[in-house]
Amino acid sequence: MKFAIAPDSFKNCMTAREAAEAIRSGLATVFPDAEYEMVPMADGGEGTVQALVDATGGALRQAEVLDPLQRPALATYGLLGADGDATGDASTAVIEMAAASGIGFVDESTENPLIATTYGTGQLIRAALDDGARRIIIGIGGSATNDGGAGMAEALGVRFLDARGNAIKRGGGALSQLSVIDTAGLDPRLESTEILIASDVDNPLTGPQGASAVFGPQKGATPAMVSQLDASLAHYAAIINSQLGRDVAQMPGAGAAGGLGAGLLAFTNAQMKSGVEIVAQTVRLAQRAADADYCITGEGGIDAQTQYGKTPMGVAKAVRQGNPSIGVIALAGHVGGDIGPLYDLGIDAIFGIVPGATTLEQALAAGPRNLARTAENVARLIAISGNQSSNNMPNNHL
Numbered sequence: 001m002k003f004a005i006a007p008d009s010f011k012n013c014m015t016a017r018e019a020a021e022a023i024r025s026g027l028a029t030v031f032p033d034a035e036y037e038m039v040p041m042a043d044g045g046e047g048t049v050q051a052l053v054d055a056t057g058g059a060l061r062q063a064e065v066l067d068p069l070q071r072p073a074l075a076t077y078g079l080l081g082a083d084g085d086a087t088g089d090a091s092t093a094v095i096e097m098a099a100a101s102g103i104g105f106v107d108e109s110t111e112n113p114l115i116a117t118t119y120g121t122g123q124l125i126r127a128a129l130d131d132g133a134r135r136i137i138i139g140i141g142g143s144a145t146n147d148g149g150a151g152m153a154e155a156l157g158v159r160f161l162d163a164r165g166n167a168i169k170r171g172g173g174a175l176s177q178l179s180v181i182d183t184a185g186l187d188p189r190l191e192s193t194e195i196l197i198a199s200d201v202d203n204p205l206t207g208p209q210g211a212s213a214v215f216g217p218q219k220g221a222t223p224a225m226v227s228q229l230d231a232s233l234a235h236y237a238a239i240i241n242s243q244l245g246r247d248v249a250q251m252p253g254a255g256a257a258g259g260l261g262a263g264l265l266a267f268t269n270a271q272m273k274s275g276v277e278i279v280a281q282t283v284r285l286a287q288r289a290a291d292a293d294y295c296i297t298g299e300g301g302i303d304a305q306t307q308y309g310k311t312p313m314g315v316a317k318a319v320r321q322g323n324p325s326i327g328v329i330a331l332a333g334h335v336g337g338d339i340g341p342l343y344d345l346g347i348d349a350i351f352g353i354v355p356g357a358t359t360l361e362q363a364l365a366a367g368p369r370n371l372a373r374t375a376e377n378v379a380r381l382i383a384i385s386g387n388q389s390s391n392n393m394p395n396n397h398l
């Protein structure tokens with residue numbers, strides 16, 4: 001009997017690796033001799049750096065950056081281990097933009113998307129290049145910014161000038177004064193660096209579905225600021241198009257992280273991909289689960305949204321590629337209504353792990369125990385289903 005264990009983190013409760021350990025401990029009470037392939041997962045959002053470092057035997061690194069309000073901060077990124085490195089030589093870095101430019105750096109009294117900058121994200125990319133990265137996975141979303149990634153590009157050597165040739169201020173508000181983009185100083189290492197963007201949304205840069213209209217308010221933008229920021233980003237995109245020949249405004253995902261998606265597409269050779277697919281490929285999930293009987297995945301919450309690129313869905317797709325008969329079982333702290341489509345899309349069964357009425361605080365505190373107990377019960381079902389190998393039958397549990 002072989003299990004591939006590939007959960008996401010359970011937010012505010014367990015990292016993906018801790019969740020995988022809890023699942024293994026529950027399964028192992030019933031199948032102590034089974035083989036367990038541990039593959040902590042993520043979808044490009046929070047926890048991606050930790051999951052990829054854990055899954056590949058990599059290392060966490062820190063860099064001094066400027067936060068969205070240009071205050072000094074320390075931000076963590078990761079270098080993957082050779083285990084999960086598509087380059088084969090441990091030169092892939094993984095970055096979460098939110099580690100340098102995320103909403104967590106501001107509160108209601110300081111948030112201001114007119115001035116917030118992604119400069120620190122550019123500093124993280126530079127730090128990864130200094131570490132020798134030739135492939136960078138960057139998870140984007142959860143930002144405090146609305147600057148179209150101009151700050152990120154500036155940190156990598158691009159100059160943004162007004163009509164008089166002076167550098168404009170950082171932040172989305174000042175982009176309305178942009179006249180010339182000078183890319184002569186852009187870090188030449190970017191030319192030969194593969195950048196994969198794992199985006200949390202596929203919104204365009206501008207318009208009613210764009211970065212400012214949809215996500216500006218959650219960063220403190222008033223309706224007047226939303227109009228100003230949307231016009232600034234439209235102006236910025238028009239100059240990018242006319243001076244760099246890249247038409248990024250309506251590309252899917254260009255509006256992610258306050259338009260950082262657009263900035264990466266405009267100034268680097270980045271490609272936008274599904275976050276969970278990038279992670280699954282990087283950790284070779286399909287290969288590692290190719291001879292597994294079951295895959296156990298999970299996440300803090302599973303609901304109808306899960307089908308749109310969340311980890312359990314991406315895991316199911318990946319493991320079924322080379323192993324169509326694998327059983328895929330998902331465990332979650334919260335299971336929403338309308339999960340029917342997930343069964344058709346490749347998840348065989350979904351179980352909530354919370355045993356009864358409880359407060360969120362209690363549920364979080366008991367998370368690892370609840371996850372392990374639910375995994376044990378899943379194993380008990382498997383044991384009585386007759387699919388188990390007779391060598392692994394735990395008589396004392398039947």
Ligand SMILES: O=C(O)[C@H](O)CO
Pocket residue numbers: 140141142143144200201215255256257258
């Ligand atoms: O950061 C943001 O703007 C949202 O998470 C969408 O990417």
